[in-house]
Amino acid sequence: MNIRTDFTEMLGIDVPIVGAPMFLVSYEEYVIALSEAGALGTFPLPNYRTTADLKQALQTIRQATGRPIGVNIHLSGRFPWKEQLGICLDAGVSFYISSLGNPALILDDVHANGGIVFADVISLAQGLKAREHGVDGLIAVAAGAGGHCGMLPTLIFTPYLRQHTGLPVIAAGGISTGAQLAAALAVGACAAIVGTRLIATHEARAAPAYKQAVIVAHPEDIVISNEITGTPATWLSSSIADFDEQPAPQSKRWRDLWSAGLSVAQIDQIKPVGEVIEEMVQTYTQTCQHLSQTIHP
Ligand SMILES: Cc1cc2nc3c(=O)[nH]c(=O)nc-3n(C[C@H](O)[C@H](O)[C@H](O)COP(=O)(O)O)c2cc1C
Structure with missing residues (x-):
């Protein structure tokens, strides 16, 4: 079963x-499993220390799948x-x-090769600036x-960015089920980014204890702190307690x-990536059917 939006059409x-x-x-292995499941697999370029390692990784991915894939590219002077x-x-x-730096740096080359560039933003001001730079879309x-993480709830921030920038917006934050995907699309997202749910998968290269910590944690166990990287981020409190400061x-x-x-809150099992995507599509369909039954003219 396919779910069609402007984003799925843009990328195929x-x-x-x-x-x-x-x-x-x-x-x-994570990227391959996602793209083979019909979603879009991505990885951050800083995961590879050298460009030779990056080349090797992309070769491995390309030997396994010809489907679309994506990357997070850091445009600061720290990276080649x-x-x-x-x-x-x-x-x-x-x-x-794109994160850090000016996305305009890569737009022409990416477009010339048929690709698209979205910028991570946590505020409308950042969204407007990214639009000025010419990006194709935003990640809320x-x-x-x-x-x-940002400060505004997903169901507020997504339509807010969409309304004031007019750009396609991908919702990021708190989406791990088909019902949550339906909610994001309902408020105008063209897609959702799923992170936390996918840590607890066989293909994620997180330590087994990390995956286990994700499935036993409750939302009350998540701490938001800007003291660890200098920017607000979410952390499992159990790992902070164990960390030598x-x-x-x-x-x-x-x-x-x-x-x-x-x-x-909604993650209680470590599963293969393919199963997570399949279940999200299934519960998305059930949600849409259920919602349509609430309409009584
Ligand atoms: C452990 C972890 C590492 C992350 N690293 C990156 C990264 O390197 N680059 C990036 O653009 N986003 C990164 N993110 C953010 C995700 O791309 C995504 O926006 C977020 O996980 C979506 O929210 P969710 O976790 O509630 O699904 C990371 C998220 C997590 C949980």
Whole structure:
């Protein structure tokens, strides 16, 4: 069963679900499983230390699937983004999530290769700035999202951005079921990014104890703190309790402190990626059928 939106048409995918690019979690096997399930598999480029590692990873993905894939590209001086972009374009990566830096830097090259660029934003001001830079769409990173999170609830922020920017908007934050996907599409999202739900999958490269912590956690166990990376982010309180508060490099913090969003409320089993997507599509369909039955002219 397919779910069609402007986003699925733009990219040629079956369902409007983007498997989130997650630092130290989303690698080749995760991307392959998502894209083969009809969703869009993505990974963050900083997961690979060298461009040779990145090339190798994309080769592995491309040997397993010819379906669309995406990446999160960091456009700050800290990363060799030009070289990374060239490698991604050569491998046919068609979806780019830009963070840090000016997305205009990559737009022409991506467009020339038939791809699109969306920017992560947590405020309308950031959304308007990204629109000025010419992006194709926005990712509404809302309150309670895994990783760096926004402040506005998903069902408020998504239509707010859509109304005031006119751009396609992907909802991010708190979406792990088909009913939540239906709610996001109902308020105008063209797709949803799913992160936290996908940590608890066989294909995620999170430590087994991390996956276990996601399935036992309640939303009350999620802490929002800007003290760990300097920007508000969501963390499993159990991992903070275990962490020795010494100054440490950021990457070590992401490894030893476990990020997860409020979606833990609906996650109670570690499953294969394909099953998660299939269930979301199934419960999306049931939700739409159920809602249509509430209408009595
Ligand atoms: C452990 C973890 C790492 C993340 N790393 C990144 C990243 O490197 N780049 C990025 O664009 N988003 C990252 N995110 C955010 C996700 O892309 C996505 O916006 C978010 O997980 C959606 O909210 P949800 O977790 O409630 O589904 C990360 C999220 C988590 C949970």
